Amino acid sequence: MQALADAIDYVRQRPERFFRGGSPEPVELVTHIVGEVLVLGGSETCTMRSGDWWIISSNVDWLATCPDYDPKELFCHIVALPEAGPNSMRAEILLTAFAQQVVTVSANHQSIIKGDVSQADDIWRLMASRPSWKRTVAFCFAPACA
Amino acid sequence: METTTGSLTTFHGTDTASARSLLQGSPLSAEKAAARKIDGPPGFFLATEVDDAVFFALRRAPGGVGACYLSFQAVETLRAVGAIRRRIPPGKTIQFLGDEVVIPPEAFGVFNALRETGEITVAPAL
Secondary structure (H helix, E strand, O other): OOOEOOHHHHHHOOHHHOOOOOOOOHHHHHHHHHHHHHHOOOOOEEEEEEOOEEEEEEOOOHHHOOOOOOHHHHHOOOOEOHHHOOOOEOOHHHHHHHOOEEEEEEOOOEEEEEOOOOOOOHHHHHHHOOOOOOEEEEEEOOHHHO | OOOOOOOEEEEEEEEHHHHHHHHOOOOOOHHHHHHOOOOOOOOEEEEOOHHHHHHHHHOOOOEEEEEEEEOHHHHHHHHHOOOEEEEOOOEOOEOOOOEEEEEOHHHHHHHHHHHHOOOEEEEEOO
Protein backbone atom coordinates (compact mmCIF):
# COMPACT_ATOMS: atom_id res chain seq x y z
CA MET A 1 0.00 0.00 0.00
CA GLN A 2 1.30 3.40 -0.97
CA ALA A 3 1.60 5.91 1.87
CA LEU A 4 0.16 9.25 0.81
CA ALA A 5 1.58 12.40 2.33
CA ASP A 6 2.07 15.13 -0.29
CA ALA A 7 -1.06 17.17 0.27
CA ILE A 8 0.28 20.28 -1.43
CA ASP A 9 0.83 18.43 -4.69
CA TYR A 10 -2.65 16.88 -4.45
CA VAL A 11 -4.21 20.32 -4.10
CA ARG A 12 -2.04 21.94 -6.78
CA GLN A 13 -2.97 19.28 -9.34
CA ARG A 14 -6.71 19.76 -8.77
CA PRO A 15 -7.63 23.47 -8.78
CA GLU A 16 -11.11 22.65 -10.08
CA ARG A 17 -11.90 21.05 -6.74
CA PHE A 18 -11.25 24.27 -4.82
CA PHE A 19 -12.24 27.13 -7.15
CA ARG A 20 -15.65 27.65 -8.69
CA GLY A 21 -14.16 28.83 -11.97
CA GLY A 22 -11.82 25.86 -12.10
CA SER A 23 -8.61 27.84 -11.78
CA PRO A 24 -7.00 29.63 -8.85
CA GLU A 25 -8.20 33.18 -8.24
CA PRO A 26 -6.80 35.47 -5.56
CA VAL A 27 -10.20 36.89 -4.64
CA GLU A 28 -11.50 33.38 -4.00
CA LEU A 29 -8.41 32.59 -1.94
CA VAL A 30 -9.15 35.64 0.19
CA THR A 31 -12.78 34.58 0.50
CA HIS A 32 -11.80 31.10 1.66
CA ILE A 33 -9.50 32.51 4.34
CA VAL A 34 -11.88 35.22 5.57
CA GLY A 35 -14.72 32.70 5.82
CA GLU A 36 -12.50 30.42 7.84
CA VAL A 37 -11.49 33.22 10.19
CA LEU A 38 -15.12 34.09 10.88
CA VAL A 39 -16.06 30.44 11.41
CA LEU A 40 -13.22 30.15 13.91
CA GLY A 41 -14.40 33.04 16.02
CA GLY A 42 -12.93 36.16 14.50
CA SER A 43 -15.26 39.12 14.84
CA GLU A 44 -13.17 41.57 12.85
CA THR A 45 -11.24 40.97 9.67
CA CYS A 46 -9.40 43.32 7.36
CA THR A 47 -8.40 42.65 3.77
CA MET A 48 -6.00 44.79 1.82
CA ARG A 49 -4.45 44.61 -1.62
CA SER A 50 -1.14 46.09 -2.66
CA GLY A 51 -0.17 45.19 -6.20
CA ASP A 52 0.02 41.41 -6.37
CA TRP A 53 0.00 41.09 -2.58
CA TRP A 54 -3.22 40.26 -0.75
CA ILE A 55 -3.34 40.69 3.02
CA ILE A 56 -5.85 39.28 5.51
CA SER A 57 -5.83 40.26 9.18
CA SER A 58 -8.03 39.40 12.13
CA ASN A 59 -8.52 40.27 15.75
CA VAL A 60 -8.24 36.53 16.47
CA ASP A 61 -5.17 34.41 15.81
CA TRP A 62 -7.11 31.83 13.86
CA LEU A 63 -3.97 29.81 13.11
CA ALA A 64 -3.57 29.13 16.82
CA THR A 65 -6.95 27.41 17.11
CA CYS A 66 -5.91 23.99 15.82
CA PRO A 67 -4.75 21.57 18.52
CA ASP A 68 -3.03 19.16 16.13
CA TYR A 69 -0.89 21.53 14.06
CA ASP A 70 1.23 24.56 14.77
CA PRO A 71 0.50 27.62 12.61
CA LYS A 72 3.18 26.93 9.98
CA GLU A 73 2.07 23.30 9.56
CA LEU A 74 -1.42 24.41 8.58
CA PHE A 75 0.02 25.65 5.30
CA CYS A 76 1.21 22.23 4.16
CA HIS A 77 -1.47 19.81 5.34
CA ILE A 78 -5.10 19.12 4.53
CA VAL A 79 -6.68 19.94 7.88
CA ALA A 80 -10.31 19.31 8.69
CA LEU A 81 -12.47 22.26 9.69
CA PRO A 82 -15.38 20.59 11.49
CA GLU A 83 -16.61 23.99 12.67
CA ALA A 84 -17.71 24.61 9.05
CA GLY A 85 -19.47 21.28 8.66
CA PRO A 86 -18.65 17.79 7.42
CA ASN A 87 -15.82 17.42 4.89
CA SER A 88 -14.71 21.02 5.30
CA MET A 89 -11.04 21.87 5.28
CA ARG A 90 -8.87 24.78 6.27
CA ALA A 91 -7.76 26.95 3.38
CA GLU A 92 -4.15 27.81 4.24
CA ILE A 93 -2.81 24.97 2.10
CA LEU A 94 -4.42 26.60 -0.95
CA LEU A 95 -2.13 29.59 -0.48
CA THR A 96 0.92 27.35 -0.41
CA ALA A 97 -0.27 25.44 -3.46
CA PHE A 98 -1.23 28.37 -5.66
CA ALA A 99 0.45 31.59 -4.51
CA GLN A 100 4.04 32.46 -5.32
CA GLN A 101 4.90 33.85 -1.89
CA VAL A 102 3.20 33.45 1.48
CA VAL A 103 4.11 35.12 4.77
CA THR A 104 2.45 35.47 8.14
CA VAL A 105 2.81 37.64 11.20
CA SER A 106 1.42 37.13 14.69
CA ALA A 107 1.69 39.37 17.70
CA ASN A 108 5.28 38.35 18.34
CA HIS A 109 6.52 36.35 15.38
CA GLN A 110 6.88 36.54 11.62
CA SER A 111 7.31 33.60 9.25
CA ILE A 112 8.00 33.07 5.58
CA ILE A 113 5.86 30.14 4.50
CA LYS A 114 6.73 30.06 0.81
CA GLY A 115 9.05 31.91 -1.53
CA ASP A 116 11.91 34.32 -1.01
CA VAL A 117 10.73 37.46 0.74
CA SER A 118 13.46 39.91 1.67
CA GLN A 119 13.34 41.58 5.05
CA ALA A 120 13.43 44.83 3.08
CA ASP A 121 10.27 43.93 1.19
CA ASP A 122 7.49 46.43 1.69
CA ILE A 123 5.05 43.65 2.61
CA TRP A 124 6.50 43.50 6.14
CA ARG A 125 5.85 47.21 6.67
CA LEU A 126 2.30 46.81 5.37
CA MET A 127 1.65 43.90 7.68
CA ALA A 128 3.07 45.73 10.66
CA SER A 129 1.04 48.85 9.98
CA ARG A 130 -1.92 47.52 11.98
CA PRO A 131 -0.32 46.14 15.15
CA SER A 132 -3.66 45.60 16.88
CA TRP A 133 -4.37 42.58 14.68
CA LYS A 134 -3.56 39.26 16.31
CA ARG A 135 -2.73 37.51 13.05
CA THR A 136 -2.00 38.59 9.50
CA VAL A 137 -1.44 36.39 6.46
CA ALA A 138 -0.29 37.75 3.12
CA PHE A 139 0.21 36.08 -0.22
CA CYS A 140 1.52 37.18 -3.56
CA PHE A 141 -0.47 36.01 -6.54
CA ALA A 142 0.88 37.12 -9.89
CA PRO A 143 -1.45 35.69 -12.55
CA ALA A 144 1.24 35.55 -15.22
CA CYS A 145 3.28 33.25 -13.00
CA ALA A 146 0.40 31.15 -11.66
CA MET B 1 -28.37 2.92 -2.21
CA GLU B 2 -28.57 2.68 -5.98
CA THR B 3 -29.07 -0.80 -7.26
CA THR B 4 -26.67 -1.98 -9.90
CA THR B 5 -26.54 -4.98 -12.14
CA GLY B 6 -23.03 -5.85 -11.02
CA SER B 7 -20.55 -5.36 -8.28
CA LEU B 8 -19.62 -1.98 -6.92
CA THR B 9 -16.02 -0.83 -6.57
CA THR B 10 -15.45 1.67 -3.79
CA PHE B 11 -12.51 3.19 -1.96
CA HIS B 12 -11.75 4.02 1.65
CA GLY B 13 -9.13 6.64 2.50
CA THR B 14 -7.78 6.83 6.03
CA ASP B 15 -4.53 6.91 7.99
CA THR B 16 -1.99 4.24 7.13
CA ALA B 17 -2.46 2.26 10.34
CA SER B 18 -6.22 2.03 9.87
CA ALA B 19 -5.83 1.21 6.18
CA ARG B 20 -3.42 -1.62 6.94
CA SER B 21 -5.77 -2.92 9.61
CA LEU B 22 -8.64 -2.95 7.13
CA LEU B 23 -6.50 -4.70 4.52
CA GLN B 24 -5.45 -7.32 7.07
CA GLY B 25 -9.08 -8.20 7.68
CA SER B 26 -9.86 -6.45 10.93
CA PRO B 27 -13.61 -6.13 11.38
CA LEU B 28 -15.30 -2.75 11.48
CA SER B 29 -15.77 -1.55 15.04
CA ALA B 30 -18.31 1.08 16.01
CA GLU B 31 -16.25 2.01 19.07
CA LYS B 32 -13.06 2.52 17.08
CA ALA B 33 -14.90 4.45 14.38
CA ALA B 34 -16.44 6.78 16.95
CA ALA B 35 -13.10 7.34 18.67
CA ARG B 36 -11.43 8.35 15.40
CA LYS B 37 -14.28 10.48 14.06
CA ILE B 38 -13.28 13.87 12.63
CA ASP B 39 -16.63 15.22 11.49
CA GLY B 40 -20.02 14.24 10.13
CA PRO B 41 -22.33 11.43 11.18
CA PRO B 42 -20.98 8.15 12.53
CA GLY B 43 -20.33 5.32 10.12
CA PHE B 44 -17.93 3.78 7.63
CA PHE B 45 -17.60 5.70 4.40
CA LEU B 46 -16.69 4.40 0.96
CA ALA B 47 -16.09 6.69 -2.01
CA THR B 48 -16.94 5.68 -5.55
CA GLU B 49 -14.03 7.76 -6.91
CA VAL B 50 -10.51 6.89 -5.83
CA ASP B 51 -9.47 10.54 -6.01
CA ASP B 52 -12.02 11.45 -3.34
CA ALA B 53 -10.66 8.67 -1.13
CA VAL B 54 -7.16 10.07 -1.59
CA PHE B 55 -8.41 13.38 -0.17
CA PHE B 56 -9.69 11.62 2.95
CA ALA B 57 -6.42 9.71 3.26
CA LEU B 58 -4.43 12.93 3.04
CA ARG B 59 -6.67 14.47 5.70
CA ARG B 60 -5.18 11.84 8.00
CA ALA B 61 -1.72 11.84 6.41
CA PRO B 62 0.27 9.80 6.14
CA GLY B 63 -2.67 7.98 4.68
CA GLY B 64 -3.59 5.01 2.57
CA VAL B 65 -6.43 3.93 0.33
CA GLY B 66 -8.06 0.55 0.25
CA ALA B 67 -10.36 -0.67 -2.50
CA CYS B 68 -13.54 -2.42 -1.37
CA TYR B 69 -15.25 -4.61 -3.93
CA LEU B 70 -18.90 -5.20 -3.11
CA SER B 71 -20.85 -7.90 -4.90
CA PHE B 72 -24.39 -7.18 -6.03
CA GLN B 73 -25.62 -9.28 -3.15
CA ALA B 74 -23.48 -7.29 -0.72
CA VAL B 75 -24.88 -4.03 -2.05
CA GLU B 76 -28.44 -5.26 -1.68
CA THR B 77 -27.84 -6.73 1.76
CA LEU B 78 -26.21 -3.55 3.05
CA ARG B 79 -29.01 -1.43 1.62
CA ALA B 80 -31.52 -3.51 3.50
CA VAL B 81 -29.79 -2.74 6.79
CA GLY B 82 -29.54 1.00 6.28
CA ALA B 83 -26.59 1.70 4.01
CA ILE B 84 -27.14 4.53 1.57
CA ARG B 85 -25.41 5.88 -1.53
CA ARG B 86 -25.41 9.64 -2.06
CA ARG B 87 -23.29 12.47 -3.40
CA ILE B 88 -20.42 13.26 -1.05
CA PRO B 89 -21.52 16.44 0.72
CA PRO B 90 -19.23 19.29 -0.33
CA GLY B 91 -17.34 20.89 2.49
CA LYS B 92 -16.23 24.45 2.86
CA THR B 93 -13.42 24.90 0.33
CA ILE B 94 -13.66 21.46 -1.37
CA GLN B 95 -15.89 19.83 -3.97
CA PHE B 96 -15.94 16.09 -4.57
CA LEU B 97 -16.21 14.08 -7.74
CA GLY B 98 -18.42 11.17 -6.84
CA ASP B 99 -20.68 9.44 -4.39
CA GLU B 100 -20.20 7.86 -1.02
CA VAL B 101 -21.65 4.67 0.38
CA VAL B 102 -22.43 5.25 4.04
CA ILE B 103 -22.43 2.14 6.24
CA PRO B 104 -24.09 3.07 9.54
CA PRO B 105 -22.64 1.56 12.72
CA GLU B 106 -25.64 -0.72 13.15
CA ALA B 107 -24.74 -2.34 9.81
CA PHE B 108 -21.09 -3.00 10.68
CA GLY B 109 -21.88 -6.55 11.74
CA VAL B 110 -23.48 -7.29 8.39
CA PHE B 111 -20.52 -5.70 6.58
CA ASN B 112 -18.12 -7.88 8.57
CA ALA B 113 -20.17 -11.00 7.81
CA LEU B 114 -20.17 -10.18 4.10
CA ARG B 115 -16.37 -9.92 4.20
CA GLU B 116 -16.15 -13.33 5.84
CA THR B 117 -18.25 -14.90 3.10
CA GLY B 118 -16.30 -13.18 0.31
CA GLU B 119 -19.13 -10.92 -0.83
CA ILE B 120 -16.90 -7.98 0.09
CA THR B 121 -13.19 -8.06 -0.63
CA VAL B 122 -10.58 -5.46 0.19
CA ALA B 123 -7.25 -4.78 -1.54
CA PRO B 124 -4.75 -1.93 -1.76
CA ALA B 125 -5.99 0.69 -4.20
CA LEU B 126 -2.73 2.51 -4.83
